[in-house]
Amino acid sequence: MSTNQTQVPDGYMKNASGHLVPTANIKEQDLLRDQIVTALVPQAIALHKELQAFKRTALSDISDLIQIAADRHGVKMGGKKGNVTLYSYDGRYKVQRNFRELLTFTEELEAAKALIDSCLARWTEGANDNIRVVVSQAFRTNTKGEIKTGKILELMRLEIKDEEWNRAMTALKDALQSTGTAVYVRLYERIDDTDRYRPISLDIASM
Template identity: 30%
Template sequence: MAIIDEKGRWLNGKSEWVHPELIRADEQLKDGLVESILAKVENKNTELVALKDEINNDIESYLDLLLEKYNLDARSNAKKGNFTFENYSKTLKIQIQMAEKINFNEKLNIAKAKIDEYLNDIVKDSSEDIKVLINKAFEVDKKGNLDSKKILSLRSYDIKDHRWQEAMEIISESVEIVGVKPYIRFYKRDKATDSWANVSLDFANI
C-alpha cells in the first residue's frame, strides 16, 4: 500500500496528502499491483541470499575436507583460486571464478600526466584520434568511477617511448586490490558428450 496517514489519506509523489475518494480506481489498483510484485521480489531476493550463503558454506566444507585430507591448513591459499566441480557422470558442473576488485591510488594521476606529456609531444592534427582513444580510458561513469579494464588495457599497447613505458609501470604500481568477488555459474547436460547448457541464476549483485 501507499503511505497512508492516520486520516486515511494517501501520500502522492508531490508529498501531498490525498483522500482515497479522489484517487482513481485504476491508480489504486496499480498501487496494489506494484506492492504485491515488490513483495514477491523482495521475498525471492531473501531466498537467493540464503541460497548463496548455503552454496558457499557447502563448497567451503568440501574444500576443508580436501585440505584436511592432504594435511593443509584451512587458511591455505588453495581455497583462493578458481574452481570447477563436476558430478561423477560429467553431466552437472559448477564453476566458481574469483574476480579481484581493484582501485587506483594517487599514482594513477602521475601516470596520466606522463601519458599527456607523451601525447602532447607526438600527436599532431593528423592523429588526434589516437589522443582521444587513449584519453577515453580515463573517463568516469555516471557514479564517478573509472573503468579499470580500460585503464589496464593501455598496458597492451606496443609503444616504445620511454615516457609511455614509465607511465605503464606507474599504472601497475597504482593498482590496489580492495576485495575479491566470487562469481558462481551452473551448467547441465544430458550426457557427457553433449554441450553444456547454462542454468541461469545470477548471484552477481547479491
C-alpha cells in the first residue's frame, strides 16, 4: 500500500522542511520541546473529538425533549427551533441552547466607511480628534483580517442626526449579509443557594 508520508528510519527525525536529521545531531532542548508537543497535541485532538460528540448528543437530546413536548400538546414543529433554557428538577443545573445568526459584510462596507470618514472630517475640523479614533476602531480587523461585526453594529445603534451619517448607516445595512446560523450549548451550575449561575466552561483558554 502506497503512502505519501516518508518512512522515518530508526535514529532519525524529520524536520519541518521534510529532511531526515540524525537524532544524535539534534539539540537536547529541541528534543524535549518535540516530546512535549507531540504528547500534548494528540490528547487535545482526542478531547476535541469528545467535545464534538458531546455537542451532537446534547443538541439531539434537547431537540428530542422539545419534540416530545410538542407531540404531547399536538403541535407540529417546523424549521429551526429557537433558543431554549432547561433546568434540572432541583434547579442546580441549567442548560441553554442558543442560535446566533452569522453576519458578514459585502464590498459595500467600503462605501459606508468613506461616508463615515467624510462625516468625521467635518465634525472634527479644528476640534478634538478622539472621536475619529473611537469610530475608526470599529473598522479595525482581527488577526484573520476580519471586521469585528459587533463594533460595526454598535455604530449603527448611535442616534446621530446628520444626513451623510444616515446615508452611511444605510450603506452599512446594505453591506450586512447573513451567512448562516451557529448553534451553541451552554451549561451552568448554581452558585451555592443563590439564584446566580456560573458557566461550566468547555473552553480550555478560560479554565
